[in-house]
Amino acid sequence: MQRPLSFYALWGSQRQASTSRRLLEALRLISPDGVSIEICDLIGNLPIFNPDHEGDRTPSVVDAFAAKIRNADGLIVSCPEYAHGIPGGFKNALDWLVSRDEVPFRPLMFAHASHRGDLVLEQLTEVLQTMSLRIVPEAFLRVPLAGKSDEAQAALLAEMQENGALRASLNRFAQAIRGSI
Numbered sequence: 001m002q003r004p005l006s007f008y009a010l011w012g013s014q015r016q017a018s019t020s021r022r023l024l025e026a027l028r029l030i031s032p033d034g035v036s037i038e039i040c041d042l043i044g045n046l047p048i049f050n051p052d053h054e055g056d057r058t059p060s061v062v063d064a065f066a067a068k069i070r071n072a073d074g075l076i077v078s079c080p081e082y083a084h085g086i087p088g089g090f091k092n093a094l095d096w097l098v099s100r101d102e103v104p105f106r107p108l109m110f111a112h113a114s115h116r117g118d119l120v121l122e123q124l125t126e127v128l129q130t131m132s133l134r135i136v137p138e139a140f141l142r143v144p145l146a147g148k149s150d151e152a153q154a155a156l157l158a159e160m161q162e163n164g165a166l167r168a169s170l171n172r173f174a175q176a177i178r179g180s181i
């Protein structure tokens with residue numbers, strides 16, 4: 001039997017009706033056997049990063065966030081583009097992780113919820129590779145939910161679920177991780 005894998009899913013928006021969050025929830029609901037997904041709800045509670053508050057002075061919410069990452073076999077990132085870049089809150093969360101040992105070599109897949117936003121993908125790739133995360137390109141998933149009505153989003157997600165595209169990405173991610181353990 002294959003070892004169960006747990007993924008921690010980070011989203012880069014704080015919006016209640018976030019399409020990034022919705023895509024992660026759809027992935028969580030269709031996770032293949034042996035794969036579980038927890039969606040992060042801590043990013044909005046992180047204080048603004050300050051290197052003076054690392055080490056012994058690290059805020060407890062940052063430690064809790066880092067512990068979730070340490071315990072995950074892989075990360076899923078769903079992040080919108082804001083003004084051709086990374087939303088500030090999400091970059092802040094990444095900044096807290098830069099000098100810590102949880103992220104290097106941790107596998108990561110993108111689940112992108114927009115037909116646009118290629119600049120944020122480029123910038124995230126640069127930042128995450130600088131932090132030594134291992135991006136798994138074959139698991140990349142794009143589901144263009146942004147700008148669609150609630151009903152149209154639901155219909156597209158149902159279609160992607162039925163044609164197996166959502167699960168296929170997760171399976172490719174899981175295979176890449178299991179192949180390297």
Ligand SMILES: Cc1cc2nc3c(=O)[nH]c(=O)nc-3n(C[C@H](O)[C@H](O)[C@H](O)COP(=O)(O)O)c2cc1C
Pocket residue numbers: 013014015017018019020021080081082083084085113114116117145146147
């Ligand atoms: C402040 C702001 C700036 C944005 N800038 C861009 C942009 O530069 N490029 C783009 O493709 N979309 C841009 N958008 C659109 C968002 O990427 C889009 O609304 C996306 O659905 C937001 O993600 P969410 O649904 O997870 O909140 C912007 C939205 C906001 C609120």
